Amino acid sequence: MNTRTLLRAATTLVLLAVAIALVRALWLDYMFSPWTRDGRVRAKVVQIATDVSGLVSEVRVHDNQYVHKGDVLFVLDPARFQYAIDQADADLQRAQAQLAETKARMSAAQTEYGMKRAQASRRASLAGDAISEENRADADSLALQSKSSYEGAAAAYASAQAQVKAAQVAQRTAMLNLARSEAHAPADGYITNLDLYPGDFASAGVARMALIDTHSFWVYGYFEETKLPSVREGDPAQVRLLSGGTPIEGHVESLASGIADRDNPTSRGDLLADVNPIFTWVRLAQRVPVRIHLDRVPEGVKLAMGMTCTVTLTPSARN
Secondary structure, three states, X not given: OOHHHHHHHHHHHHXXXXXXXXXXXXXXXXXXXXXXEEEEEEOOEEEEOOOOOEEEEEEOOOOOOXXXXXXXXXXXXXXXXXXXXXXXXXXXXXXXXXXXXXXXXXXXXXXHHHHHHHHHHHHHHOOOOOOOHHHHHHHHHHHHHHHHHHHHHHHHHHHHHHHHHHHHHHHHHHHHHHHHOEEEOOOOEEEEOOOOOOOOEEOOOOOOEEEEEOOOOEEEEEEEHHHHHHOOOOOEEEEEXXXXXXXXXXXXXXXXOOEOOOOOHHHOOOOOEOOOOOOOOOOOOOEEEEEEEEEEOOOOOOOOOOOEEEEEEOHHHOO
């Protein structure tokens, strides 16, 4: 075997070894390095509802409109709520008049009771030859009767005070219902999938509008469990949207502590993340949600809840 043949064989072996090393490095990087193409943009979705029921008279926003916190989104017909306020005002006036009447009765009963008590006391102090026992007994009886009348008037006054307080509460409730007939934006954001129109009936507590809070966007990266040992809270993250554009910088905020077990029916419905491993005939590494906080969204980058993205972590940058 000549030198040229040996050189060719050595070169082939070296190239084969390099190729094997590169393939192994790529495989290890794919299997264990902390990155995933299975990322989803998430945000807080605020369900807008009123806590009173009524017909919708105005819808002051349109689909995909940006609104500011406190803006009026839709209004229920105020007539019924205004009538309730008028009724509450009348009930309060009636209760206050009844309170004044019972107060006057209580004052008169108190005066009479004081007078009868004083008379009974004077007659009780007189000598036996100046007044008979019967007169003393009559005076005591009248004092007791006036005391009972006073106590009854005092109880009626207390009841009238309670009625006034109840009427005041009813009045404030009616005014609150009128105020709550307007639905306000609880945060800055976008109205999405609007399906509400004047003439619709809105039931109390039933969401009729959705608002995406623009200050709440984050990313869920679904990392394979084989890559979790390389993931730590605080790790820098780079998010690349499938639509392209400037990457978004962020960091790992937290790791999920549980996901639904598809092989255990009793674990479903317990509010854990249900992550589909895609194939049912191959045992794949399960994916666990990792929450990525977005440190700064570059100008011109439009985020929408549900967008897909690639998430790449940098464990080497840990302190």
